[in-house]
Amino acid sequence: MTTATGDELVVLQDVHFGYDPNHVLLRNIHFRVRRGQVVAIMGGSGSGKTTLLRLICGQHAPLSGSVRVMGKDLGRFTHAEKYAVRRRLGMLFQFGALFTDSTVFENVAFPLREHTQLPESIIRDLVLLKLNAVGLRGAAHRYPAELSGGMARRVALARAVALDPELILYDEPFAGLDPISLGIIGQLIRRLNDALGAGSVLVTHDVTESLDIVDYVYFVSEGGIVAEGTPDEIRAATHPFVDQFVHARPDGPVPFHYAAEPLAQALLGRAQ
Amino acid sequence: MMDWLVTPLRHIGARIINAIWRLGFILRFFAALLLVSGQSFTRLHLTLREIWFTGVLSLSIIMVSGLFIGMVLGLQGYEILQRFGSGDALGIMVALSLARELGPVVAGLLFASRAGSAVTAEIGLMKATEQLQAMDMMAVNPLARVAAPRFWGGVISMPLLAAIFSTAGVFGGWLIGVVVIGVDHGSFWSQMQASVDFRIDIVNGFIKSVVFALAVSLIAVFEGYDCHPTAEGVSRAITRTVVQSALTILALDFVLTSFMFRGLS
Numbered sequence: 346m347t348t349a350t351g352d353e354l355v356v357l358q359d360v361h362f363g364y365d366p367n368h369v370l371l372r373n374i375h376f377r378v379r380r381g382q383v384v385a386i387m388g389g390s391g392s393g394k395t396t397l398l399r400l401i402c403g404q405h406a407p408l409s410g411s412v413r414v415m416g417k418d419l420g421r422f423t424h425a426e427k428y429a430v431r432r433r434l435g436m437l438f439q440f441g442a443l444f445t446d447s448t449v450f451e452n453v454a455f456p457l458r459e460h461t462q463l464p465e466s467i468i469r470d471l472v473l474l475k476l477n478a479v480g481l482r483g484a485a486h487r488y489p490a491e492l493s494g495g496m497a498r499r500v501a502l503a504r505a506v507a508l509d510p511e512l513i514l515y516d517e518p519f520a521g522l523d524p525i526s527l528g529i530i531g532q533l534i535r536r537l538n539d540a541l542g543a544g545s546v547l548v549t550h551d552v553t554e555s556l557d558i559v560d561y562v563y564f565v566s567e568g569g570i571v572a573e574g575t576p577d578e579i580r581a582a583t584h585p586f587v588d589q590f591v592h593a594r595p596d597g598p599v600p601f602h603y604a605a606e607p608l609a610q611a612l613l614g615r616a617q
Numbered sequence: 618m619m620d621w622l623v624t625p626l627r628h629i630g631a632r633i634i635n636a637i638w639r640l641g642f643i644l645r646f647f648a649a650l651l652l653v654s655g656q657s658f659t660r661l662h663l664t665l666r667e668i669w670f671t672g673v674l675s676l677s678i679i680m681v682s683g684l685f686i687g688m689v690l691g692l693q694g695y696e697i698l699q700r701f702g703s704g705d706a707l708g709i710m711v712a713l714s715l716a717r718e719l720g721p722v723v724a725g726l727l728f729a730s731r732a733g734s735a736v737t738a739e740i741g742l743m744k745a746t747e748q749l750q751a752m753d754m755m756a757v758n759p760l761a762r763v764a765a766p767r768f769w770g771g772v773i774s775m776p777l778l779a780a781i782f783s784t785a786g787v788f789g790g791w792l793i794g795v796v797v798i799g800v801d802h803g804s805f806w807s808q809m810q811a812s813v814d815f816r817i818d819i820v821n822g823f824i825k826s827v828v829f830a831l832a833v834s835l836i837a838v839f840e841g842y843d844c845h846p847t848a849e850g851v852s853r854a855i856t857r858t859v860v861q862s863a864l865t866i867l868a869l870d871f872v873l874t875s876f877m878f879r880g881l882s
């Protein structure tokens with residue numbers, strides 16, 4: 346954990362963000378990822394995890410605070426510089442976002458074809474290797490519509506890492522996976538990160554599985570980071586939020602409901 | 618008190634302002650599209666693929682429609698010309714109506730509903746399923762990779778389709794006029810050749826079809842790119858493409874015609 350500051354891939358400092366400037370969704374976010382680290386973001390549904398990833402990849406600009414990725418301030422990037430950073434960045438979308446008109450093979454080959462001049466035979470080998478790593482080499486000729494949700498997600502993962510990125514963002518890579526694939530994909534994320542010497546950010550709900558493979562965890566709730574630490578610290582933590590999350594208790598500080606008037610009021614209000 | 622007057626006025630005003638905003642957006646989009654078009658021409662296979670999808674696959678509907686329009690022109694034209702005793706001029710009438718008006722306009726309308734709507738649907742669905750975003754995240758500009766090839770594919774194929782439409786129409790007119798009704802074969806063609814002017818009729822018709830092609834392709838690509846990323850949003854965008862393309866073609870046709878053919882002869 347004590348690497349030099351030059352190894353910091355992502356640094357968010359005092360970031361505030363809201364899709365609507367009047368409605369701040371994330372506040373006082375301090376967040377960092379170092380080279381070689383796998384960092385998890387956990388938190389309830391709708392707490393802003395995906396939003397945080399969008400900030401890191403420069404899809405949205407923060408209202409205030411700074412987002413530095415690979416040593417450069419994303420807020421001051423031109424379009425071309427942003428693309429230069431994104432070329433070194435892999436992103437797994439929460440809903441896969443595969444190209445539905447291309448086969449699995451072409452989906453994974455897409456970044457290679459767009460950004461490299463590699464001959465076809467090498468592209469073919471690279472794609473098959475990536476597909477093999479997610480266990481789907483046999484599905485190379487299929488179309489995304491013919492895959493199950495979990496398979497599509499694994500293809501998206503293969504595509505996200507096709508260019509051997511330095512920073513990989515995974516939005517819920519484990520959703521829709523059975524326990525066996527889940528374990529394999531978890532290990533894959535860890536091994537990939539170590540082999541590439543990259544940094545990874547992992548948004549996930551699978552607390553126990555991810556605690557085994559990550560180096561650091563951030564808990565997001567109600568627009569802020571409420572707890573952070575190494576997996577050991579997290580397991581030992583007494584913070585009510587972390588305790589509730591790690592042990593999946595229904596009652597605690599995490600609200601299940603999206604902010605709204607009380608149910609009784611909503612129902613009675615209609616009756617009046 | 619004046620509500621009955623103010624409310625509708627406000628409504629109309631809002632719609633007009635909205636329309637102007639939208640026009641501004643479209644033009645800005647057009648500028649952005651032209652800016653990245655250089656990239657997509659260096660990768661010609663993308664545009665060729667779109668020419669295949671929008672152009673080649675529209676061939677059958679264009680040819681069949683052209684043939685029927687020509688056949689109707691043959692019937693109606695002969696009936697009218699016959700009243701003035703000039704049934705032999707049928708060739709002129711068929712060829713001029715097709716080259717000057719019907720070719721570009723009807724081919725444009727067919728193209729908008731056959732290919733324009735498909736382009737809007739395709740781009741809209743890609744947007745709704747985050748595919749455009751995913752491309753953007755992979756440092757591939759969706760404007761250059763998705764929008765520009767489809768735009769140029771349409772711009773290139775539509776004038777060619779209009780020409781094919783007119784050709785099929787002339788053939789249809791000949792079929793009815795000469796083969797069925799019995800107009801003299803020789804005078805049908807020779808009068809046509811003598812009266813159709815390359816510069817005035819063919820080139821002007823071609824210019825029309827190029828302008829329509831630019832308009833329809835721009836509308837189709839823009840609507841797809843701009844739609845709400847939902848099922849309903851996509852379906853609305855498709856409707857807008859077809860309606861706006863049709864209105865734009867007809868309005869532009871009037872403007873172009875009044876410049877091109879005003880005060881001729």
Ligand SMILES: Nc1ncnc2c1ncn2[C@@H]1O[C@H](COP(=O)(O)OP(=O)(O)OP(=O)(O)O)[C@@H](O)[C@H]1O
Nearest residue numbers: 364365370388389390391392393394395396397439
């Ligand atoms: N494009 C958007 N425009 C406006 N609001 C949005 C947008 N995307 C998300 N939100 C809102 O921002 C909040 C956080 O959304 P986000 O997608 O970041 O949640 P999340 O933590 O990823 O949830 P989940 O675990 O369910 O994926 C939600 O309340 C959502 O309604």
Ligand SMILES: [Mg+2]
Nearest residue numbers: 394395439516
């Ligand atoms: Mg999310």
